[in-house]
Amino acid sequence: MELHQLTIHELQKLIRSQGIASSDIVKSVFSRIDAVEGNVHAYITLMKEYAFAEAAKADKDVKEGILKPLTGIPIALKDILCTKGFLTTCGSHILHNYVPPYDATVVQKLREAGAVFTGKTNMDEFAMGSSTETSYFGITRNPWDLERIPGGSSGGSAAAVAADECIASIGSDTGGSIRQPAALCGVVGMKPTYGRVSRFGLIAFASSLDQIGPFTKDVEDCAIMMNAIAGYDPRESTSVPLNVPDYTEFISRGIGGWKVGIPKEYFIEGIHPDIEKAMQRAITTVEGLGATCVEISLPHTEYCLAVYYIIAPAEASSNLARYDGVKYGFRPQGSIDLLDMYKKTRSAGFGAEVKRRIMIGTYALSSGYYDAYYKKASQVRALIKRDFTEAFTLCDAILTPTSPTPAFKIGEKMDDPLQMYLSDIFTISTNLAGIPGISVPCGFTKDGLPIGAQFLAGHFEEGKLIQIASAFEKYANIEKRRPAL
């Protein structure tokens, strides 16, 4: 095994007991990046010089007996998180030259935990997409099949973990942007409860739905990463002042006696047959762990996508109004007046999918249409949340597929926005209700593409998700494969 193939907890042990240096780990990761990045293109910006300098500091710390939870571990960051002094593009032309003067809270917390950043990962422009094809900086390829997309919007972060171009990474999830790429790249991805992780310094897409979360190689690493990033932040007024448990304590608890809900609305026509079979096996696995699977109903499921495609663009159209060519980012030459400058900046600075969503959002919020669209969607959203509240009176956790299909071909859905939006059909409801979700590997299709299973729990019950996902991971005995890169 090469160092870049290992997990956080494996490397922690090596650093603590075997005297393996962070510099060796970082060197191994960057030699891997040199070998495969040309094919995968997981990163927009590499922070190689910085990473080696930080690794040297970590090595010095270790010699002095200072050991933090992530000391010396190479972590990649989605390019939507502000990094002081390092380019942060959000995958967009309009921010192609933006160097933030401050760190996102999550970045600061990871630094304080000892992490070494490898770089900023590729993403759909402003996190709007399910395939990482809308990035201004080119596409990312799925490490399992270079002809296919890695999922999105955090496709770079998922691909970087799957291809061993980092040990773990951070993404953001507004409608499935962590869990769907995690499923399609065969890694673990968690979207925490809304308010569990501070969004300060996360470039906003849809503020009532956005959450930051980790991509890891296994569930134990997910718990370690959650320990590092979760918690109240006085700078973020929607972060919730609740104590954060030690998530690693949930790893070996088992789920004997649990009730696991299987929502009948999530097993619909159109699911890939290999995914359907994998889900049947997943149900058997969960029952083998001493839990009972019960059929539940989330009756408003069929409206989730419609609600999302009003609310997310509405919030985006407002959030993205700030990109006007005045304070930062791209501004074209030769404007005749201020209005002309705004229009030229935004028309040349945003890509087609971002413009499409700004248009939907602006329309939905415009005078005379507000009640018909935004208000109606917000009411149905309340009913979707109620569905989950009622479901969790009948079960401890919910099991669903993460995505209806495995990774699709590059270009396959680019001209049909609605088909692309359907990729998120099983993940969107989680963001609307604000509950946490995790995607864990649960097998492969006949063609060798990874499949993900999604577990959902009630608000602030990430511990339960770690508990069931780690039990599942151990017991399901999913074949260990690595992408042939």
Next chain:
Amino acid sequence: MGIEKQDTGLKITKEEVEYVAHLARLDFSEAEKSKFTSQLNDILMYVEKLNQVDTTNVEPMSHAIALQNVFRDDSVHDSLSHDLSLSNAPEARGPFFRVPKVIE
């Protein structure tokens, strides 16, 4: 809205797309306008299905975890310096962001 809906059977007309584009401070070519009109129509037709849901007496929800009156102490903290605040500006002069002339 500034434009009357024409009876085209469409949710949104090209003229409305032009009006919304202006509100959003976006310019489109003729080809883009046609493409957007058709794609926005598809999306708006799709979201029509929300009208099947009875939402009588349902309070609209804005945030999943409703917090109210989040206050902080009114205390002085460090803030970004002028130089740092202007460091990303496409154009700056002295302590100001520079934009095309606004007042005639």
